[in-house]
Amino acid sequence: MGFMVEDLLRTEECREMKLICGEQGLKNEIKGVTIIEAPDIVKFINGGELLLTGLYAFKSCSIEEFQNYLQELRKKEISCLVIKKGRLVEHADRKIELLREYACKNGIPLLDVPFDMSFQRVLAIVMEHLFNEEVTLLKYFKTTHDNFTALTLGNIRSENLTRPILEMLEKLIRNPVALYNQNRTCFESTAEDRSDLVFLDNLEDYDPDVLTNYQYWRQKGEQNQYVIRIHMSVGVQMYLVVTEKTPPFTKMDCIAIENAIVALQYEFSRQFAIEELEKKFQNDILNNILNGKVSSDAEMEKSANLLQMDKNGSYRVIVFGVKNEGRAAKNVNDRLMHISCLEEAVRHRFSDMKLHREIDKIVAVRKADLNATQADYRKEMREMIEQVQTEMRYQNKNLSVRAGVGKIVTGLGQLPESYKEAEDALSFIDIGGDISGDGNASVMMFSDFGIFKLLCQLDEPKILMEYIPESLQRLLSYKKPQQEDLIATLKAYLKNNQNLSKTAQELYVHYKTAAYRIEKIAKITGMDFDNANEMLAVRIGLVVCKMIENYNKK
Known part of the structure; x- marks a missing residue:
């Protein structure tokens, strides 16, 4: 040009x-x-x-x-x-x-x-x-600016204009365009392909040759792709991608893109304001229902209508949380950002759920299928967690999505019961892994806790200590460097049905080392490993120890 x-x-x-x-x-x-x-x-x-x-x-x-x-x-x-x-x-x-x-x-x-x-x-x-070229560029800038301004400011019906903006941009540059969210999931596209955005190894900086506040990249695949990173005025990072299919990418295209970005920022700010009002309204109503603050039947009927839910329908509550497997986020803003990403991922993947956001978790109310078995629902929940985890994988590879699931209840008035169970299930998900034998569980249904459901209702560590047998208390009181190794060996030994070979393999120690540790545990505690009742009590005691540890962290 x-x-x-x-x-x-x-x-x-x-x-x-x-x-x-x-x-x-x-x-x-x-x-x-x-x-x-x-x-x-x-x-x-x-x-x-x-x-x-x-x-x-x-x-x-x-x-x-x-x-x-x-x-x-x-x-x-x-x-x-x-x-x-x-x-x-x-x-x-x-x-x-x-x-x-x-x-x-x-x-x-x-x-x-x-x-x-x-x-x-x-x-x-x-x-x-x-x-002459500069005059041409200025005229083109004004033309595209006027077109996008007319589109966004002429929106009398308050419809979402994201797609119309992208369609107008496609007509101007004659190449397909797509918008991706911060998790690189397709938000909107003018093409049929809505797969996730993948950054190739040959991704490189690209100079658009226009005055810009945005980062441009280019990557070469079957067709060249031009990626522009946008920080929306609502604090959201997105990626605008142009796929060079027919005409080559030019400075004129960059001018059109710059004006399209301004239009998108305006549209996102407008939609954000509307959605925040709707979310806050829905959040307040759900908060009142989940915490049992809706007293009258008439008020419950009104709340159900506003949420577009069946007052007498069957629902269950799921509480989502995020665990940082790497270094814990000490900055409050980082933790809030993680929860925001979690909310966006859940909302994007499961639009049928009603969401209530809190500082450190996302509470979801989902319609229950009364014909599904617990095994079916357990499988469905694992798949759900995997989808949300996939959505968040670009934010931080150390972020692990977890969920606690409450029981099915009939009627919105019973939701507080399911909510309490879901909270407890998430709170004790690490313990749940020990109970079920899954290790690091990502999802836990409260109903799977069995007898431990009773212990979850206790919130006094002193009372919980009564459920730890004296023999195990002696090991916990053994304040010597070997204590942690001995407790880990005891857990592995009981988990593997007192099989020393499997215990040694799991701990990556020699068979004789494992045998020596078990002998030492028996000597310190006086445990009778042949007594089934005592071993059951020790197993329960080990879980209770972890519950006390969780309470102390809180």
Whole structure:
């Protein structure tokens, strides 16, 4: 689209110019023009200029100084050199030869202009074309700006304009465009392909050649993709992607994109304000229902209608949380951001659920299928967690999504019971893993706690200590460096049905080491490993220890 060296040579006024060398650079774009009046002009060159010289600025410099000048000039990536011969210059032939070598080596056209043709005329020709291009760009900017402004400000019905904005952008640049959220999941697209955005290994910075506040990248696959990272005014990061299918990506496209981004930011701010009002309204209503603050039947009927829920329907509560498997986020803003990402992921994947957000968790109310078995629902919940985890994988690889699930209740008035169970299930999910044998469980149904459901109702560590047998208490009181190893060995030994070989394999220790530790545990505690009742009590005691540990953390 720009004014190139070959375009200059086609103009009527410049037909007498002769190409000395550097024909491979005839398509170099001319972005400016400068007459070399002094050698230090190189300090003020930005790149892409056409340089005019009669070598008079170098009339007295030595060959070595001239070579140093060319060395500095090489860093600037100029578009073309125009030389006029005939001035009295020391070592003129040698300096012209050096210019020729420089031009050939760097693919820069070296042009010879007739002596009677003034540099001012060449300068005027170039500037005229550059100014014409700038005027064209300004007119295009105004046209696209007016189109997007008319679209966004003329939205009388308050419909979501994200897709219309993308469709208008596609018409302008004649290539498909898509918008992805911060988890790189497709938010909206003008093409049928709505797969996740994947950053390739060849992703590189791209200079759009326009004034911009956004980061542009380019990656090469079956078609080139241009990725623009956008920070929406509502604090959300998104990616606008252009796939270069037909016409090549140009500066004009970047101008259209810049205006489309402004329109998207305006639209997201408007939608955000509307959604926040709706969310707060829904959040307050759900909060009252979940915490048993709706007293009258008439108020419950009204709340159900506002939430578009069946007052007498069957529901269950799911409480989602995030655990940082790496370094725990000490910054409150980081934790809030993690919960925001979790909410967005759950809302995006499961639009049928009613959500209530709290500082450290997301509470979801979901319609229950009374015909599904516990096994079916357990499988469905695991798949749900996997989908949400996939949605969040780009935020932080250490973030682990977890969920506690309450029982099915009939009627919105019974939701507090399911909510309490879901909270307890999430609170004791680590313990749940020990109970079920799943290890690090990602989802726990309160009904799977069995007898431990009773212990979950206790919130006094002193009372819980009564459920730890004396023999295990002796081991817990054994304040020596080996204590942690002994407790870990006891857990593994009981988990593996008192099989020493499997215990040693799980702990990555020698068989004799495992046997020695079990003997030492028996000596310290007096445990009778052949007594089934005592071993059951110890198993329960180990779980209770973890419950006490959780309470102390709270």
